[in-house]
Ligand code: IMP
């Protein structure tokens with residue numbers, strides 16, 4: 001059985017917005033190098049596309065946390081599944097996330113990584129569902145604000161499916 005997916009944000013819109021974000025980041029971090037912390041698995045596509053367009057030296061590391069299991073609603077608990085390989089001490093760290101929903105994942109990550117003495121620590125998310133926020137988090141770069149709908153594609157999954165769609169859409 002395949003679900004029907006309705007496009008919310010097209011491939012072209014995503015591309016255009018990533019170009020803008022990369023320009024902003026390249027300007028804000030001018031003279032520095034940026035250490036991207038990609039949160040697996042959802043932000044892989046976004047991280048790679050963004051990294052390619054940043055015009056500064058970029059290093060990347062990967063971390064995997066789990067808060068959802070296979071449900072559409074967060075359990076509220078965050079667990080580290082895979083930690084970073086390298087120290088972030090004295091680095092200008094930019095956390096790259098696919099979507100901020102309740103805010104719990106990023107609030108947790110910001111506190112955890114903040115305790116490891118980075119030179120700076122900011123967050124960049126492709127999508128933001130502001131209506132759903134239960135924990136306050138300071139997010140520096142947002143691709144798109146979206147309504148309270150469950151979305152898939154461009155890295156985002158439902159039960160591990162649909163990550164490879166080139167657009168962001170809703171399951172009908
Ligand atoms: P938060 O901790 O509630 O902010 O949840 C963030 C994580 O929940 C994201 O990294 C996603 O993995 C997942 N998530 C939240 N909303 C959606 C959605 O609409 N589609 C797919 N995954 C989602």
Ligand code: MG
Nearest residue numbers: 040041042098
């Ligand atoms: Mg995620």
